[in-house]
Amino acid sequence: MARKMSIILVFLFLFTAVMTGCGGSSGEAGGKKVINVALWDENVKDTVNKSIELYKKNHPDVEVKVTYTPWADYWTKLKTSLAGNSGPDVFWMNGPNFYAYASKGWIKDLQPLIDESKLDTSVYTDALVNLYTYNDHLYGLPYFLDAVGLYYNKELFDKAGVSYPDGSWTWDTIEQNAAKLTDKQNGVYGYTALIDSQSGYYDLIHQAGGYIISEDKTKSGFDSPEALSAFQWEKKLMDQGYSPNAQQQLETKPLQLFGSGKAAMFPAISVSAPELYKLLGDKLGVAPLPAGKQKATIVHGLSWAMNEKTKHQQEAWDLIQVLSGKEGEQYLAESGFSIPAYKGTEEGWLKSIPSLDLKVFVDSLDFAVPYPVSERTAEWQDVETKELQDAYLGKKSFEEALKTIADKMNEILAEEKKD
Amino acid sequence: MVLPVNTPLAVKSKDPNLPAARKRKTSKLAIQEAVWGYVFILPVALGLALFYMVPSAASLILSFTNWDGMSAPAFNGIDNFTQLMQDEKFTHSLLNTLLYTVATVPLSIVFATLLAVLLNQHIKGMVVYRTFYFIPVITMPIAVGMVWKWLYNSEFGLINYVLGAMHLPQPNWLFDEKFALMSIVIVSVWTSVGYNAVILLSGLQGIPSSYYEAASLDGAGTVYRFFRITLPLLTPSLFFVLVMSFINSFQVFDLVFIMMGQQTSLLDSTRTVVYSIWEDGFKYFNMGYASAEAFILFIVILIITAFQMYFQKRWVHYQ
Numbered sequence: 001m002a003r004k005m006s007i008i009l010v011f012l013f014l015f016t017a018v019m020t021g022c023g024g025s026s027g028e029a030g031g032k033k034v035i036n037v038a039l040w041d042e043n044v045k046d047t048v049n050k051s052i053e054l055y056k057k058n059h060p061d062v063e064v065k066v067t068y069t070p071w072a073d074y075w076t077k078l079k080t081s082l083a084g085n086s087g088p089d090v091f092w093m094n095g096p097n098f099y100a101y102a103s104k105g106w107i108k109d110l111q112p113l114i115d116e117s118k119l120d121t122s123v124y125t126d127a128l129v130n131l132y133t134y135n136d137h138l139y140g141l142p143y144f145l146d147a148v149g150l151y152y153n154k155e156l157f158d159k160a161g162v163s164y165p166d167g168s169w170t171w172d173t174i175e176q177n178a179a180k181l182t183d184k185q186n187g188v189y190g191y192t193a194l195i196d197s198q199s200g201y202y203d204l205i206h207q208a209g210g211y212i213i214s215e216d217k218t219k220s221g222f223d224s225p226e227a228l229s230a231f232q233w234e235k236k237l238m239d240q241g242y243s244p245n246a247q248q249q250l251e252t253k254p255l256q257l258f259g260s261g262k263a264a265m266f267p268a269i270s271v272s273a274p275e276l277y278k279l280l281g282d283k284l285g286v287a288p289l290p291a292g293k294q295k296a297t298i299v300h301g302l303s304w305a306m307n308e309k310t311k312h313q314q315e316a317w318d319l320i321q322v323l324s325g326k327e328g329e330q331y332l333a334e335s336g337f338s339i340p341a342y343k344g345t346e347e348g349w350l351k352s353i354p355s356l357d358l359k360v361f362v363d364s365l366d367f368a369v370p371y372p373v374s375e376r377t378a379e380w381q382d383v384e385t386k387e388l389q390d391a392y393l394g395k396k397s398f399e400e401a402l403k404t405i406a407d408k409m410n411e412i413l414a415e416e417k418k419d
Numbered sequence: 420m421v422l423p424v425n426t427p428l429a430v431k432s433k434d435p436n437l438p439a440a441r442k443r444k445t446s447k448l449a450i451q452e453a454v455w456g457y458v459f460i461l462p463v464a465l466g467l468a469l470f471y472m473v474p475s476a477a478s479l480i481l482s483f484t485n486w487d488g489m490s491a492p493a494f495n496g497i498d499n500f501t502q503l504m505q506d507e508k509f510t511h512s513l514l515n516t517l518l519y520t521v522a523t524v525p526l527s528i529v530f531a532t533l534l535a536v537l538l539n540q541h542i543k544g545m546v547v548y549r550t551f552y553f554i555p556v557i558t559m560p561i562a563v564g565m566v567w568k569w570l571y572n573s574e575f576g577l578i579n580y581v582l583g584a585m586h587l588p589q590p591n592w593l594f595d596e597k598f599a600l601m602s603i604v605i606v607s608v609w610t611s612v613g614y615n616a617v618i619l620l621s622g623l624q625g626i627p628s629s630y631y632e633a634a635s636l637d638g639a640g641t642v643y644r645f646f647r648i649t650l651p652l653l654t655p656s657l658f659f660v661l662v663m664s665f666i667n668s669f670q671v672f673d674l675v676f677i678m679m680g681q682q683t684s685l686l687d688s689t690r691t692v693v694y695s696i697w698e699d700g701f702k703y704f705n706m707g708y709a710s711a712e713a714f715i716l717f718i719v720i721l722i723i724t725a726f727q728m729y730f731q732k733r734w735v736h737y738q
Contacts, residue, residue, distance in 0.1 A: 104489075187574070247595075251574070
């Protein structure tokens with residue numbers, strides 16, 4: 001009898017042990033406060049870690065855990081975790097998603113905290129402060145800016161005997177030189193006509209004199225002849241073999257192609273500079289984007305947002321202030337990751353990669369166009385991506401795709417106005 | 420049940436043949452056995468209930484709502500189901516899954532059978548061979564997917580490199596609609612052959628060698644022996660492998676997710692039902708709709724398995 005009882009007790013003990021093991025750990029073991037931070041670009045790791053060290057000086061009792069989720073999964077994971085009440089306390093927010101998160105109350109209104117701490121938000125770039133303001137309140141503290149430039153491979157240019165790109169280049173110059181730089185035998189492309197939006201067709205559409213969304217956010221610019229010309233130009237380059245086509249870009253990331261010396265020119269954001277420098281070293285050069293009818297570059301930036309349901313509001317707010325504070329932004333600048341949003345700290349960034357003319361990006365701000373967003377950006381961007389991908393892959397004509405996008409987008413924009 | 424005569428129970432009752440005495444003997448023991456039975460299955464049963472039964476029931480209930488994962492769910496009757504019937508994307512995903520299954524299952528089982536027969540020989544180093552063929556089974560799907568994705572890369576992958584060296588055509592394995600599904604089938608067969616082979620191997624080892632001896636005495640050749648002795652006696656294992664393969668094939672997701680990425684519109688030719696469920700549930704946050712899709716998948720698999728169970732008496736020979 002005693003044996004039987006002891007066996008049953010052992011079972012029960014094991015069972016409860018397993019159950020508590022599964023259930024208990026929400027990270028609050030030992031009374032230490034834990035703040036969870038989520039973002040997607042590992043290139044900013046050192047900067048974030050340095051800022052956290054700075055933060056810990058005044059908050060020795062707080063543990064900060066940082067999780068990097070690849071871009072493709074970041075938003076899905078964030079939404080799911082917020083739905084499950086286990087979301088991060090502090091996380092990156094971008095333009096297209098901002099409105100949804102702010103209007104649905106998933107991120108905290110930082111205005112009361114700003115007023116309380118008497119934080120002067122005029123130190124941050126105006127464009128970003130505007131981007132992350134909802135109902136006149138700031139919901140995200142700006143972190144960094146990014147603009148688009150034309151990266152190029154100096155070695156490939158030297159080999160083909162072509163002079164490096166500069167501010168005088170136009171679409172025609174690109175075409176002529178792409179022909180000279182393309183080396184079909186060695187699998188080298190002269191240019192990368194991106195199927196991506198931010199560094200690719202958004203910029204091209206504006207350079208052609210078109211727009212993505214009208215100033216008053218009521219009309220889509222996708223069905224304009226200017227927009228069509230941008231895509232036709234890209235298609236011409238792909239058809240002639242001067243640029244990898246859509247299928248190739250889907251299979252192998254253009255950044256990888258350029259980084260391994262398979263492409264001579266690659267439009268990309270300032271954020272990619274350190275990564276590309278690691279891959280190409282001194283062979284890397286950067287120039288302003290070529291002009292179509294005019295010069296244009298898309299400028300965007302990220303901010304730090306706070307989970308509405310955070311359990312440690314004060315600690316999270318202090319962390320955000322440190323990350324986007326003067327020192328935090330200086331760390332960011334020195335790492336070369338991108339243009340800091342804190343006015344006056346850009347110097348560090350400009351010097352971060354001496355062989356690279358990073359001033360190109362700062363100068364581009366003169367003809368910068370803000371990243372196009374509206375309230376329901378995610379919805380029309382979905383249609384945009386699917387339709388354009390089909391068109392790039394040759395499954396339908398660009399005219400058809402652009403008309404479908406514009407119609408759907410106008411529909412959504414009209415509904416936005418009604419609300 | 421025969422009890423030894425000197426057990427307390429036997430001694431207690433005066434006449435073991437009295438109905439009352441016999442009932443008391445068996446029922447006390449039966450209860451004891453039953454209790455112990457339940458105690459031992461309790462951990463597994465609880466896990467099964469908590470992690471399978473309860474979520475399945477919840478999913479079924481959710482399929483009648485329009486839950487978006489964040490706000491409170493609201494019932495919308497059978498709207499999800501009627502919408503599904505007209506949803507081209509979903510019916511296409513059912514078709515893809517069916518094609519995938521029809522390709523994977525026979526290939527996997529045929530190769531597994533041949534492999535099992537080969538692995539059933541008494542040659543030196545057989546343990547090593549068996550291990551090698553089982554390794555793909557225990558390798559993580561993510562690792563499998565990523566390596567094969569590289570192998571399949573049309574410009575830089577190993578497969579096309581070898582084909583190119585032999586001056587053969589180099590198709591775009593993953594991003595050409597004609598080849599995409601087939602490419603995933605190949606990887607899937609590669610992964611599952613080992614598992615099926617091990618099961619079939621144990622089935623082979625259960626066949627008494629006396630049958631083979633008798634057959635060879637009568638002058639039967641290898642092929643004859645295989646088709647007339649091995650296969651029929653292997654049918655119980657084959658049946659198990661068939662049912663499990665069907666059920667697993669219908670639920671394919673991880674290989675598609677890893678190898679095809681998430682943004683490509685080429686996904687149309689490889690979108691399977693579970694991928695569609697994931698997409699609708701976690702990308703577009705139509706949890707109610709996704710639950711309805713999951714329920715339909717459950718019914719489809721249930722019907723197919725029921726069919727297989729019904730037909731087993733026609734072709735499965737139990738000894």
